[in-house]
Amino acid sequence: MTEASLKALSTIRDLTMLKWYVIPLLAMVIYIYVKEIKEGRKTGNLDAVFAGLTVFGIDFFNETWNGWVLVLTDRSAFWTAPGDTALRTMVGWNIEIMFMFLLAGIAWYHTLEEDKKKKILGLPNPLFWAIGYSAFSVFIEWFLNKGGLLIWEYPFWERSFGGIILIFLFGYLTFYLGAWFIITRKTMKAKWITLVVIYSVPVILNIIGMGIMGWVY
Structure with missing residues (x-):
């Protein structure tokens, strides 16, 4: 295994790493x-919550298959986050990243125009902002990678034109497209079904991987 993989695994889900700053961050996410739920119950519109949970759920799926890559290759995940953290939840995931993705979908939702059909530069504004948020996220990841906080091991997933495109498409754009998809479902039932499906896949994969197979990632 790579040095980054071994370093990340050495403190995986180690509760002795917890830091006090997790508490105010958790409080902010809860608040x-x-x-959003309180406002949504008044207006009958919980789309901000659905967007937030969708982005987080798709990231949960991404982090799960990324962990499977580590185990199946016995070398490295596509991305590894071996740096300092208050809690490393998977090899490429930590509590700080989790909090960020819990809020990213809500931020994206509130960036949208009231008229979701309104276009910006010829694109539906949800798509425009999905591209914008994804591009900004990749820009931040570039610096995290440069600083050694986020390791990209494989040549097709690195700071190259092709690598950046893959990270943009599968590391971020799918998250916001998923959020766009769920808020356009016509009924609350359809939105809940979509959300359940999104979360069921990584949950099942982790039951198989961590639970049945006993893999550590």
Whole structure:
């Protein structure tokens, strides 16, 4: 295994790494969701919550298959986050990243125009902002990779034109397209079914991987 993989695995889900700053971050996430749910119950529109949970759920799926890559190759995941953290939840995931993705979908949703059909530069504004948020996220990841906080091991997933395109498409754009998809479902039932499907896949994969197979990732 690579040095980054071994370093990440050495402190995987180690509760002794917890830091006090997790508490106010958790409180902020809870506050934002409670506020969104309260507003949503008044208006009958919980799309901000659905967008937030969708982005997080798709990231949960990404982090799960990324962990499977580590185990199946016995070398490295596509991305590894071996740096300092308050809690490393998977080899490429930590508590800080989790909090960020819990809020990213809500931020994206509130960036949208009231008229979801309104276009920006010829694109539906949800798609425009999905591209914008994804591009900005890749820009931030570039610096995290440069600083050694986020390791990209494979030549097709690195700081190259092709690598950046893959990271843009599968590392971020799918998250916001998923959020766009769920908020356009016509009924609350359809939105809940979509959300359940999104979360069921990584949950099942982790039951198989961590639970049945005993893999560590």
